[in-house]
Amino acid sequence: MLLPIARPIADDLALRVHLALDALRRHAGSLSDAQTLTQIMLLSGFLADCGFGSATREQLGFAERALAEVFENGRETGLWKLDGDGFALFAALATNYDEQLHRAPLWAITDASERLDRLTAGMTFQAPVRKRA
Secondary structure, eight states, X not given: OOSOOOHHHHHHHHHHHHHHXXXXXXXXXXXXXXXXXXXXXXXXXXXXXXXXXXXOHHHHHHHHHHHHHHHXXXXXXXXXXXXXXXXXXXXXXXXXXXXXXXXXXXXXXXHHHHHHHHHHTTSOOSOOOOOOO
């Protein structure tokens, strides 16, 4: 739990993000691609909360607004895309996420994933208070 996840797993997770980002940049994305970027935005923020990575609240706020436009446009027109500013923002987030996957210990990635699962399930995404021995 103290070591990062295996490099091939981290690379596979990062590749999925970069493929989704590229599809949205080329205006050939999908709902699934937008959801992938939403997940990494949240995971990156959760990992930064644990002290891993450099995602700021301001950066995440801009990312959230950019994704809102992607979802609105996608639902209205069927065209799932990121504009140039949104692409640049998510390219930086994807790079940060890559670094987080390669450096954060498994416990931090597990904690962030559990927070995302709770949020997705409609529960509070705050980490539960854990007893310390």
